[in-house]
Structure formats: C-alpha cells, structure tokens
Amino acid sequence: QVQLQESGPGLVKPSQTLSLTCTVSGDAITTNYAYWNWIRQSPGKGLEWMGAISYTGGTYYAPALKSRTSISSDTSKNQFTLQLDSVTPEATAVEYCARKTKLAPQSDWNGRPVGYGGQGTHVNVSS
Helix, strand or coil, X not given: CCEEEEECCCEECCCCCEEEEEEEECCCCCCCCCEEEEEXXXXXXXXXXXXXXXXXXXXXXXXXXXXXXXXXXXXXXXXXXEEECCXXXXXXXXXXXXXECCCCCHHHCCCCCCCCECCXXXXXXXX
C-alpha cells in the first residue's frame, strides 16, 4: 500500500522560500504513469493544486504559481520536493503530497478529497 509523508518547516517568514519533502513508501516514484502532486488547502478554502512531477521527471505547475515554484525528485531516496519562492502570509495552509495515475490539474481536485496522499503538514507564513 502506497504511503506518503510530508515533511518541512512549520513556520516560514514572508519573502523566504518554502521547501517541503514528500517521502514515498510502498511504490516507486518511477512507477509507470505515476504523477506526484503538491496541493494545499488554505483556511476556509478548497484544495489548490500547485504542481506535479511525473514518473519520467517531467514537471507541471499551476499557472498562477509557475514563476515561483519548483518540483524535483530524488529517485535514490524515493522522494519529491517542492520549493515555493517569495512566500506571503496568504500561503499559510496545510500542504499535502498525493499520487495520481494521470496528470491532474486543478479541476481534478475541486470538491474532491486528497485521495492517495499524506496526512498533510501545516505551514504558517508569519514574521
């Protein structure tokens, strides 16, 4: 059974870079047709898709975050990582990593649960 676990700082200051890691067990991040996603949920809002990395290493980003987001993977550790530059307090959210078997942009997350994902890690952006 695939399990995902997010890790990273709980507190980030405005204008800094947020870095999060997702450790995957029970499946290889290179498994065919696997897409590894980062999504977040701000207080009172629904899931927001941030981006994904595919089993071949291809990356995909939400248009609104593309200029500030980078997703990478380390196949030797079976991990993938999110970096979000220049964060603002509006980035305060619960961050999730999740697995899909196809590229799943925002419309695939609207009104739906995280699914095959971690329990989430809370990130507070505050000075």
